[in-house]
Amino acid sequence: MVEGRYFYPNATHFVEARAEAGEGRVLRIADGAGAVLAEVPGKAVRATARLASLPRRFDLPDGARFDTPDNDGADALLRALGKTVSGRITDRLERAWPVVILSLVITLAAGYYLLVQAIPAASEWLARRTPPAVAHIMTEQTLMALDRFALGPTKLSAADQARATKLFQDVAAHSRGGQGAYRLVFRHDKPGGVGPNAFALPDGTIVMTDSLWPLVKDDSEIEGVFAHEMSHVDHAHGLQRIYAASLFPAILALVTGDVSNVSQMTAVLPGIIAQSAYSRSFETQADDDGAATLRRMGLKPSHMADLLERIEKSVCKKDHPCVKSWLGDHPDTDLRAARLRHEDIGPIDDHLNCWEPWKTGISLRCLGFTAN
Amino acid sequence: MTHAVAFHGKGTEYFRIWIVNVALTVMTLGIYSAWAKVRTQRYFYGNTYLAGHSFEYHAKAWRILLGRAIALVLLVGYTVSAILLPVTMGMWILLLAAALPWLVRSAIRFNARNTSWRNVRFNFQASFFEAFMAYVVWSVVAVSVFPLIPYARRIHDYFYVNHHSFGGRKFATDFSVGRTYLIYLYGFLAIVALLVAIIAAAFAIISAQTYLHDFLSHIPFPAITLDYPVLTAVALGLGGLFVATFVATMVTNLVIGNTTLEGGHSLASNASPWRVGWIVVSNTVLTLATLGLFYPFARIRLARYRMGRYALHAASDLDDFTSEALAQQSAIGQEIAGFFDLGFGL
Numbered sequence: 228m229v230e231g232r233y234f235y236p237n238a239t240h241f242v243e244a245r246a247e248a249g250e251g252r253v254l255r256i257a258d259g260a261g262a263v264l265a266e267v268p269g270k271a272v273r274a275t276a277r278l279a280s281l282p283r284r285f286d287l288p289d290g291a292r293f294d295t296p297d298n299d300g301a302d303a304l305l306r307a308l309g310k311t312v313s314g315r316i317t318d319r320l321e322r323a324w325p326v327v328i329l330s331l332v333i334t335l336a337a338g339y340y341l342l343v344q345a346i347p348a349a350s351e352w353l354a355r356r357t358p359p360a361v362a363h364i365m366t367e368q369t370l371m372a373l374d375r376f377a378l379g380p381t382k383l384s385a386a387d388q389a390r391a392t393k394l395f396q397d398v399a400a401h402s403r404g405g406q407g408a409y410r411l412v413f414r415h416d417k418p419g420g421v422g423p424n425a426f427a428l429p430d431g432t433i434v435m436t437d438s439l440w441p442l443v444k445d446d447s448e449i450e451g452v453f454a455h456e457m458s459h460v461d462h463a464h465g466l467q468r469i470y471a472a473s474l475f476p477a478i479l480a481l482v483t484g485d486v487s488n489v490s491q492m493t494a495v496l497p498g499i500i501a502q503s504a505y506s507r508s509f510e511t512q513a514d515d516d517g518a519a520t521l522r523r524m525g526l527k528p529s530h531m532a533d534l535l536e537r538i539e540k541s542v543c544k545k546d547h548p549c550v551k552s553w554l555g556d557h558p559d560t561d562l563r564a565a566r567l568r569h570e571d572i573g574p575i576d577d578h579l580n581c582w583e584p585w586k587t588g589i590s591l592r593c594l595g596f597t598a599n
Numbered sequence: 600m601t602h603a604v605a606f607h608g609k610g611t612e613y614f615r616i617w618i619v620n621v622a623l624t625v626m627t628l629g630i631y632s633a634w635a636k637v638r639t640q641r642y643f644y645g646n647t648y649l650a651g652h653s654f655e656y657h658a659k660a661w662r663i664l665l666g667r668a669i670a671l672v673l674l675v676g677y678t679v680s681a682i683l684l685p686v687t688m689g690m691w692i693l694l695l696a697a698a699l700p701w702l703v704r705s706a707i708r709f710n711a712r713n714t715s716w717r718n719v720r721f722n723f724q725a726s727f728f729e730a731f732m733a734y735v736v737w738s739v740v741a742v743s744v745f746p747l748i749p750y751a752r753r754i755h756d757y758f759y760v761n762h763h764s765f766g767g768r769k770f771a772t773d774f775s776v777g778r779t780y781l782i783y784l785y786g787f788l789a790i791v792a793l794l795v796a797i798i799a800a801a802f803a804i805i806s807a808q809t810y811l812h813d814f815l816s817h818i819p820f821p822a823i824t825l826d827y828p829v830l831t832a833v834a835l836g837l838g839g840l841f842v843a844t845f846v847a848t849m850v851t852n853l854v855i856g857n858t859t860l861e862g863g864h865s866l867a868s869n870a871s872p873w874r875v876g877w878i879v880v881s882n883t884v885l886t887l888a889t890l891g892l893f894y895p896f897a898r899i900r901l902a903r904y905r906m907g908r909y910a911l912h913a914a915s916d917l918d919d920f921t922s923e924a925l926a927q928q929s930a931i932g933q934e935i936a937g938f939f940d941l942g943f944g945l
């Protein structure tokens with residue numbers, strides 16, 4: 228016997244009523260006085276799934292309905308009518324605290340796995356399978372956009388260009404891709420733009436800005452920078468960043484299934500943090516590879532550290548300070564320099580530094596992610 | 600007679616539903632998300648009461664799943680081709696312009712038709728052309744001519760409200776566009792005030808630090824290095840969220856406050872934009888600080904306040920009104936929920 232309300236067929240008025248399962252799996256609804264209001268075969272009744280403490284509702288074929296806040300009674304009634312109790316399993320899961328805690332663990336583990344393993348792995352998989360023709364088109368378009376806003380034709384002398392190109396080819400010969408895989412182009416950087424810099428584009432084009440050249444005191448310094456950029460090309464880091472940036476919001480929207488005010492804002496910040504963490508891992512990877520290349524050439528990686536520090540000194544002045552940032556897409560220069568100086572002896576074991584997060588910053592490497 | 604809306608959902612109850620939903624969604628690689636959506640909607644609708652009766656959500660999960668599968672295929676196709684072959688962008692823009700009105704209309708209609716109160720269903724009826732005008736033509740106009748944004752906003756609001764009906768009774772909203780402009784003016788002034796406040800705060804912090812530095816230079820004192828770019832970005836993000844919520848709440852108050860329902864009834868919405876802004880901003884901070892675990896509590900907290908500020912001014916007895924609507928609905932009931940009704944709302 229389940230207490231509830233009976234709504235007349237296709238009407239909005241109701242009476243207090245009781246429902247019970249009669250013989251032959253018949254649902255019988257009667258009012259307080261015992262007068263039968265409805266009697267229908269259980270098969271023809273449709274019931275809503277159990278959810279928290281929401282009232283259950285039984286729809287009768289003639290348009291009448293019965294609802295009751297007594298969820299356990301409703302379950303028993305449905306079983307007596309020989310019907311499957313839908314939503315019962317999910318409801319049990321939601322009701323049991325151990326399951327809730329297990330769900331919490333699964334969710335956190337899945338979040339960790341997606342962020343640290345799945346998204347980087349998927350991005351790498353996609354990056355490796357991107358046709359070279361596509362990488363070429365992307366490079367052309369990026370360079371075109373940069374030329375319009377931040378860069379201009381180089382002002383370096385032909386002799387300087389020839390010397391840089393010779394050093395570049397030396398490094399390329401010792402890099403993974405070999406001499407044909409990379410191309411060096413020179414650009415003048417407009418004031419307030421990218422500053423003294425070098426960067427790699429998806430198809431192997433490496434751009435060096437004019438203002439970087441005068442900062443170079445020793446050939447091995449710029450060779451280190453070239454080796455670093457060639458590592459970005461070898462691992463298609465640029466493409467990986469693009470793919471990771473598109474995968475992250477898509478997965479988040481799928482899991483939360485809701486794009487409201489809160490979730491939008493709360494999706495943006497973790498996205499930025501994750502992106503810059505991937506980026507910092509790529510930079511460390513490129514530094515390590517660059518150091519390895521320099522060692523193969525019989526040079527010392529610490530030269531690259533000298534140049535990095537000189538660049539920072541030239542860019543960060545008193546009136547225009549550079550602030551250290553955990554949102555940066557490069558690790559802090561002093562960390563990078565210290566690491567490169569250590570690499571004079573040989574490759575370093577990363578995990579030694581992971582117990583000192585103030586030294587490494589928040590690094591995905593320490594969480595188990597190694598960039599490829 | 601005025602009937603206030605009340606929301607009875609509980610954070611601890613919804614937390615359990617939510618975390619099980621997320622875990623099952625992750626374990627089924629996203630497939631369960633459609634069932635999760637139905638349970639979530641049922642929970643929120645079922646806990647929203649008007650005049651002693653709750654709303655009900657009736658959508659079938661597989662329809663939502665189908666809608667999402669189609670949306671996902673389109674999204675992946677768009678993302679991949681936009682990155683790899685930017686040439687195809689033109690084709691996608693045309694396709695989107697053609698599909699958007701249809702998608703928006705189906706999404707709103709799906710939601711309306713699957714919502715009921717006292718067994719009477721809502722409905723949404725708009726032509727493709729009307730949707731095209733509102734969501735393609737006016738969106739393009741608003742993006743290209745900024746001063747027309749409030750005007751386009753009113754077009755969207757009219758499109759949304761004036762095509763909704765409840766058991767055959769039409770909703771209608773009507774207000775002067777000057778009031779939308781006034782709200783956007785407030786929003787603009789608030790953004791300006793925000794920028795001024797951030798600059799002033801940065802200036803004050805820097806001068807205070809310089810002053811203290813000179814003053815305390817003899818005492819060994821740990822140097823405090825503040826991360827200005829990050830601080831500025833956070834202040835801008837949260838401030839911007841506050842202003843956006845503030846404006847959205849005022850617009851909702853305006854639109855719903857001027858909405859009538861055939862039969863002499865009218866709706867009211869009097870949420871305080873300050874309060875909603877505060878709730879949304881603090882919800883965001885708490886959600887981020889708890890790695891997302893506060894999210895279900897945040898939704899309940901917002902719904903509790905937001906729903907409680909809606910009301911219905913009924914001109915006549917609601918029993919009679921809904922009975923008539925129901926009688927009319929059961930006469931035409933067959934065409935409700937056509938096969939092509941799919942849940943596209945993500």
